[in-house]
Amino acid sequence: MRWLIRRVLKKGKSSISYEDDTHYGEILTIGRASDQAIFLPDLRAALNHASVTAIGNGQYRVESLIIAGIRVNGEITYSITVGAGAVIELGSTRLTLLDARGDYDAAVEVSSIDKSEQAAILSKRKKPTSLSETWISKRWPSWLGFIVVLVLGLLLPAATHVVPGLNTVLRYSPLPSTQFWNPGEIDAAHQFFATDCTRCHQHAFLMVRDTACTSCHVKTKAHADPAKFNIPALGDARCGTCHQDHNGQRGMISKDQRLCADCHADLKDRTRGASQIADIADFGDAHPQFHVNLPGWTAAGEFMPKSMPWASGLKENSGLKFNHEKHLKTDGLNTPNGRKVLTCENCHQTDAAGAAMKPIAFETMCHECHQLGFDTLAPDREVPHANVEAVTYTLDEFYARRGLEGGYADARAPTIVQERRRPGSPPLSRQEQVEALAWARDRAREAARTLFTGKACVTCHSISPPTAGESTWRVAPVRVSGIWYVDANFVHSKHETKACVDCHAGASTSQASNDLLIPGIENCRECHGGAHASGKVASTCIACHAYHRSPLLTLDKQP
Incomplete structure (x- = not known):
């Protein structure tokens, strides 16, 4: 052309x-x-x-x-x-x-x-910026406005102090009462300086400046990283545009869905296709499927979580072996302390804030049943958990001491190891020491093999035996996501009225640890609807999502 x-x-x-x-x-x-x-x-x-x-x-x-x-x-x-x-x-x-x-x-x-x-x-x-540029004169509108403000804003509320009962009448009428002078109740977070108006209103007859906010909220995360959100209307907005005090005990944080939906309802069109985020307007009928964070590893073996849309049958390869069905039997399990019925709460306990679950701890949640003993002649002695080097060291130390001290009643051990030596007996000869330590080394390796592949470690972990010329066992790392929805805020304590299986369906029948028992959006929609839902919990964007928080920038360190 x-x-x-x-x-x-x-x-x-x-x-x-x-x-x-x-x-x-x-x-x-x-x-x-x-x-x-x-x-x-x-x-x-x-x-x-x-x-x-x-x-x-x-x-x-x-x-x-x-x-x-x-x-x-x-x-x-x-x-x-x-x-x-x-x-x-x-x-x-x-x-x-x-x-x-x-x-x-x-x-x-x-x-x-x-x-x-x-x-x-x-x-x-150019639009008119003064009355002289229009057909309206300046004088009579000014006087009219002055008289209206004087009467309604000053004289009428002031009259309530000299006319009994007038204030009550005005409160139930459209006319201003003394409440006209009071912009509203201070937010709960600002109650401790509620009588010090100049803390925020530093300049008379001027809007509250951003510096009045950032003087206290120095380390608050910046709401808009200009490198990521190159939108002047977002980055240049005043604090007071969204956070307006005198709106009650919890009125500083805007929860109106329009705060988010005004941009995100047609974000792709607004950015001319530059945004990779799906358009979202309402949780009830205009929200995409959740993206779940799952464990992953690079080709070099480095841990790198991966995010993908939730789907039925999705697997979570955490490196752990666990059978939910076996542990949640209704008739209980045989444990060292007798028959015991386990529930979800035995292992899944909320943190102090009631939001996320505490990490699974072997010592407090598993050890009662899964003990790490390794020698029937020393039933109280166990190896430590989650440290292969410490396990090997413990076994070497234990059997080396038994071999050198003697008195180890095992028919398979050499005589020098079985014999009980009395106090004052002559020390072992060089040859006897070599024989005792050789037995200890072989016995420690045998105990390690039994632990790793027989009755302990292999029960929950994937085990790789030592390669030729090495003696170190390898245990596949366990990396459970813990927080599967990293971009959403979920509080377990607010859902205590629901049974665990209401959200984590299939947990009581799951036989493989890679079954993803995290719910998708349809499960949440059984109870939660959009901002104007009827018959369900009305949920706005801010109920689950924070507002454009920068991971690095704070309000005092914005470019």
């Missing part, structure tokens, strides 16, 4: 000349970068600002490549189809789309907007 680019050159007050150029391609690019078809040496233009595509029949498709948009025929737009004669204004440059002429498929005329014309355009678009 051939484009005719005609530039208007002004040589004098009445002398105009033209310079024609040809551009080949489907799309005509406009911007400040050197590779643009129409180069604009204007700092108000982005490097890649806009594009124009000829779509035939004298029609053109104008598209903005930046969030600010582009002015076409006097209106700001992001994408529009226009015909010949349409005018694009960008800084001090005017581009007029023309009908194709000659052997050209499309044409555009580029001209400059002189300062006087720019001033006229600006003046035309």
Whole structure:
């Protein structure tokens, strides 16, 4: 496709000349970068600002490549189809789309907007900023406003102090009472300085400044990382835009769904497809499936969690072997302390905040049944848990001492190990020591093999035997997510009225530890609906999600 680019050159007050150029391609690019078809040496233009595509029949498709948009025929737009004669204004440059002429498929005329014309355009678009620019005079509206404010804002509330019962009458009428002077109850977090108005209102007759907030909330996480959310309306918003005090005990945090849905309902369109986040408008009927965080490893063996949409039958490869069904038998289990019936609460206990579950601890939750003894002649002696080197060291130390001290009543042991040595007996000879320690080494390796592959470690873990020339056993690492929905806030203590299996369906019949027993969105929707749900718990975005918290930036360290 051939484009005719005609530039208007002004040589004098009445002398105009033209310079024609040809551009080949489907799309005509406009911007400040050197590779643009129409180069604009204007700092108000982005490097890649806009594009124009000829779509035939004298029609053109104008598209903005930046969030600010582009002015076409006097209106700001992001994408529009226009015909010949349409005018694009960008800084001090005017581009007029023309009908194709000659052997050209499309044409555009580029001209400059002189300062006087720019001033006229600006003046035309400018809205009135004073009464003198309108048909209304200043004096009588000012006096009328003054009298209304004086009577309603001062005299009428003040009269309640001299007229008995007037304040009660005014409170039940649309007219202002003394409550008119009180903007409302202070938030619970600010009650301790509620009488010190200047703590927030540092300047009379001015809005509360952000510095009044950040002087106390120094380490509060920044709400919008400008590198990640390049949206001026988000990053430049005042604290008081969303956090307004005098709205009651818990009125500082806005919970209105519009706070999030105004942007996220059509986020892909707003960012022209740059956002990878799905559009979300309401939990009840406009929310995608949850993304669950599962354990994963790189090719080098490094732990790297992976996020994926929840799906039925999804597996969680945590490296642990565990059978829920066996542990949740209704008739109980045989334990060293007798018959015992286990429930979910025996292992899954909430933390102090009542939000997440405490990590599973072998010592307090498993050890009562799964003891780590290794020698019938020393039933109270056990190896430590979760440390292969410590297990090996414990076994070597135990049997080396038994071999050197003697008195170990095992028919398989050499005589020097079985013999009980009396106090004052002569020390072992060099040969006897070598024999005793050789037995201890073999016995420790035998005990380790029994522990790792026979009755202890292999019950819950995947075990790899030592390779040739080594003596170290390998236990597959266990990495349970713990927090499966990292971008959502869930509090278990608020759901105590529900049984565990109501949300974690299949837990009592699960026989494999890689069964993902975490619920998806449909399970939550059984009780929770959108912001205006009827018959369900009305849930807004802020019920589960925090507001754009930066992991690193704080309010005192924003760029």
